[in-house]
Amino acid sequence: MNPIIGLIGLGAMGGGMARSLRRAGYALRVFDVRADVAQAFAQDGGTACATLAELGAQCDIVISVVVNAAQTESVLFGSGEVAGCAAAMKPGSVFVMCSTVDPNWSAALEQRLAGLGLLYIDAPISGGAAKAASGDMTMMTSGKPEAYDRCEAVLNAMAAKVYKLGDRAGAGSKVKIINQLLAGVHIAAAAEAMALGLREGVDAAALYEVITHSAGNSWMFENRMAHVLAADYTPLSAVDIFVKDLGLVLDLARASKFPLPLSSTAHQMFMQASTAGFAKEDDSAVIKIFPGIELPQAPKAAE
Known part of the structure; x- marks a missing residue:
C-alpha cells in the first residue's frame, strides 16, 4: 500500500x-x-x-x-x-x-x-x-x-x-550549503555586471541579450537579471534568504578557518540590500545597492 x-x-x-x-x-x-x-x-x-x-x-x-x-x-x-x-x-x-x-x-x-x-x-x-x-x-x-x-x-x-x-x-545539507555559496555569489556578480552596464549607459536589454549568448553567462544572470529588466521584484527567493544562507556558508567555513573571500563580499551585499529596505524583495534586488544608476522601470499600463 x-x-x-x-x-x-x-x-x-x-x-x-x-x-x-x-x-x-x-x-x-x-x-x-x-x-x-x-x-x-x-x-x-x-x-x-x-x-x-x-x-x-x-x-x-x-x-x-x-x-x-x-x-x-x-x-x-x-x-x-x-x-x-x-x-x-x-x-x-x-x-x-x-x-x-x-x-x-x-x-x-x-x-x-x-x-x-x-x-x-x-x-x-x-x-x-x-x-x-x-x-x-x-x-x-x-x-x-x-x-x-x-x-x-x-x-x-x-x-x-x-x-x-x-x-x-548532514551530507545533504553540506552540499546544499556549497550550492548556495555559488548561487549567492553568482547573483551578486550578475547584479554588479548589470549595474556597471547601466552606469556606462549600455542598453540593459541589449546587454542581457549579449551576455546570455556569451561565455560570461550564468543561470543566475539569465534568470535574475530578467527580473531586473522587467522591474519585477516579486520575491520568488528573497534577499533575506541569502542573508541567511550565505551566513550558513560562512559559519561552516569559519569552524575550520577556511577563507571564503567571494562569499564574504556577497553576504555583505545582501545584508546591505536588506538593511536598505529590500529584505523581502526578490534577491535580484541586491542590484539596488549600487549608486548612480537608473534601473529599468515597469512598463506603464495602457490608459
Missing part, C-alpha cells in the same frame, strides 16, 4: 511539491500556518489538517518545507502552546527535512528523532518554484538506508534528481 504523506509548508516550493505528490496519486495531508492556503489546496485533492499533531498522527512520511532550522524545530516539537508533529508520529515514520540549515544541526536532529523511534532524511532542495511545480527540482539527500527504503519513491515523485550523498544526516 502507498504510504500516507504529510507536507508542511505550502509556499513557493512546498506548494509545487504537494501538487507533484497529488499528481503521483499519493494520499496527501497538508498543513500551512495560513489555513486558507491549505484549504484552497485541498479543494483539488488531499486533506487540509487543522494542526501539526493531526497531520503527524495520520501520516507515514512527513515532509517539511519551511524556511529554516528554527521553523523546523517548531514544526517538530511545537512552540508555546502549539504542539508539533513529532510526538504524534508513529514509530518508524519518516521525517523529511527540506530546509537549508547548518549541517551539524541536521546531524543532531537525526539523533534526536531516532530517540523518538522516527527515521530522518536530510533533504534540502534546489531548482526554484517552477521546477518544484513540475516535479523537476533537485534534492540533495542523506540518511539511513532504512529511511530511504520507506520513502525513496516519494522523493522521486517530487524531484527529477534525488542525490544520495551519505548514510547519515
